[in-house]
Amino acid sequence: MRNTTTKPRVAAALLVGTLMSYGHVYAQGAPQSITEKRTDVVQLGSGYRASKLAGADVFNKTRDNIGTIDDLIVSPGGEHATYAILSVGGFLGMGKHLVAIPFGDLQVTNRRVVLPEATKKSLEALPEFKYAD
Template identity: 60%
Template sequence: MKQFKYPLSAALLAMAVMSGSLWAQGAPQTISVKRVDVVQLATGYRASKISGSSVYNGNKDIIGTIDDLIIGPTDPLPYLVLSVGGFLGMGTHLVAVPFSSIQIVDKQIRLPGATRDSLKALPEFKYTPE
């Protein structure tokens, strides 16, 4: 049995080298890494904690609540899904606003210049069925 072991191994190695599969390389990865101050980042706001939070305008009037935080499949920028109007979940109007449009002032999430009526005038956001 031993006499066939080494020629078989040599033949398999030769076939792998000739076929090029031994030298094949995967596509280069293009992951960009950014150094983050993890201590400072840990003091930020988590999506799980801001869901359900009230959203205020510049006059400190409650204009809606945060229903969700969503990132689109082609756009890596986050959006807030706000629930506007309604009572106890009935008759609410969902809208999406860019996360970059909010401000956090004194631990309040603010959407300057917005009113309930201006948010209700936006196109309604609807979740796709899973």
């Protein structure tokens, strides 16, 4: 009976010897740094999805529909607050007036967005928001 385990052992020993003779082996590519941050999922879970807020009607404390959320503007790096861009007035998208409201001024409860003290007139009196080119 022949010993068939000798050839694989010799091949493995040659491979290990060859690799060890090269000294240090470096991975290809540039070194990368990865910064990890823990996310508190409970805190994150109490936030609002932008995709669900866009297009939502905005009401005041007397339940009058005073506008619609057109967009959310989030500043890079968290330097400033998030702003809700409200579409006020107009008809079927024509003649609408866009205004920027600090998101913290809005109250979101029971799937309803409320800007308590606002009226259509008070929002239309605000300076018009225009998107940068």
